[in-house]
Amino acid sequence: MDELRAALxxxxxxxxxxxxxxxxxxxxxxxxxxxxxAPIDVKSRDRHAWLDAIEQRxxxxxxxxxxxxxxxxxxxxYRQVLIQVCRYLKISYSNQLSTTDLEAEVFLNLLxxxxxxxxxxxxxxxxRRVQHSLAQTKLSKPLPLSVQKDPLGLLFKGGSAxxxxxxxxxxxxxxxxxxFAIHFATYQMxxxxxxxxxxxxxxxxxxxxxxxxxxRGMAVSAARYGAARSVFAFVGPVLWTWxxxxxxxxxxxxxxxRIIPTIVALAQIRLTRSECWELA
Numbered sequence: 001m002d003e004l005r006a007a008l009x010x011x012x013x014x015x016x017x018x019x020x021x022x023x024x025x026x027x028x029x030x031x032x033x034x035x036x037x038a039p040i041d042v043k044s045r046d047r048h049a050w051l052d053a054i055e056q057r058x059x060x061x062x063x064x065x066x067x068x069x070x071x072x073x074x075x076x077x078y079r080q081v082l083i084q085v086c087r088y089l090k091i092s093y094s095n096q097l098s099t100t101d102l103e104a105e106v107f108l109n110l111l112x113x114x115x116x117x118x119x120x121x122x123x124x125x126x127x128r129r130v131q132h133s134l135a136q137t138k139l140s141k142p143l144p145l146s147v148q149k150d151p152l153g154l155l156f157k158g159g160s161a162x163x164x165x166x167x168x169x170x171x172x173x174x175x176x177x178x179x180f181a182i183h184f185a186t187y188q189m190x191x192x193x194x195x196x197x198x199x200x201x202x203x204x205x206x207x208x209x210x211x212x213x214x215x216r217g218m219a220v221s222a223a224r225y226g227a228a229r230s231v232f233a234f235v236g237p238v239l240w241t242w243x244x245x246x247x248x249x250x251x252x253x254x255x256x257x258r259i260i261p262t263i264v265a266l267a268q269i270r271l272t273r274s275e276c277w278e279l280a
Contacts (some may be wrong), residue, residue, distance in 0.1 A: 003099040004078035006049045007266040010273045023057045061255045105227035129179040
């Protein structure tokens with residue numbers, strides 16, 4: 001099964017609704033009003049047809065003009081899209097990486113860009129959160145000292161998931177995702193803007209995060225679920241996908257404005273539910 005379809009199969013109905021809104025909402029492209037079904041029509045289909053529609057739409061948006069003119073957008077693989085996005089965002093990658101690892105590269109790179117824009121005090125607070133969370137996690141073997149001392153720096157300063165082993169990486173990814181969510185829920189603010197692909201984030205970052213986290217009750221959910229379930233999984237992809245879509249992608253091409261937030265959502269879904277990302 002293609003990795004794109006595999007992630008979609010793991011999605012909840014709410015997550016599929018959010019992905020549908022991202023991919024099918026009508027914007028400035030005239031074709032959206034001629035050839036694209038309305039989101040509500042897509043959501044009314046049975047699950048199998050719904051997944052088919054999302055998958056086809058994603059590949060169509062990711063395809064280049066020549067591929068579309070030739071009617072071959074269905075042949076665009078998820079791996080090709082990820083490599084295309086890596087090049088667009090200037091993310092270093094290896095052809096030896098699996099498709100899910102490429103997806104993780106994009107996910108980590110975007111989190112890393114957010115991390116680098118945070119004040120030193122908030123970076124330290126996040127580091128302490130992740131350190132404490134890792135210390136409370138039951139693992140089959142102790143983490144290396146370098147990971148215990150600087151878990152975020154290992155990924156973000158090193159700039160790649162290649163810096164950690166396949167055993168350590170799932171643990172770090174889950175804990176980093178969780179602690180980022182808790183951090184924004186607790187502080188309900190951000191003092192720095194996020195720059196992605198050279199596009200400056202909007203000024204309303206602080207108000208946006210406060211609104212979304214308050215609406216979702218992330219802080220309460222964190223306390224309630226604790227180690228039993230990732231906060232990032234509980235809130236669903238809406239926070240991160242719309243955070244990226246609203247603040248980072250409005251000024252760039254329509255297609256990237258849709259496929260990149262979708263990739264972030266798929267990475268989150270796979271990270272929090274797929275067997276390949278279970279804690280060691």
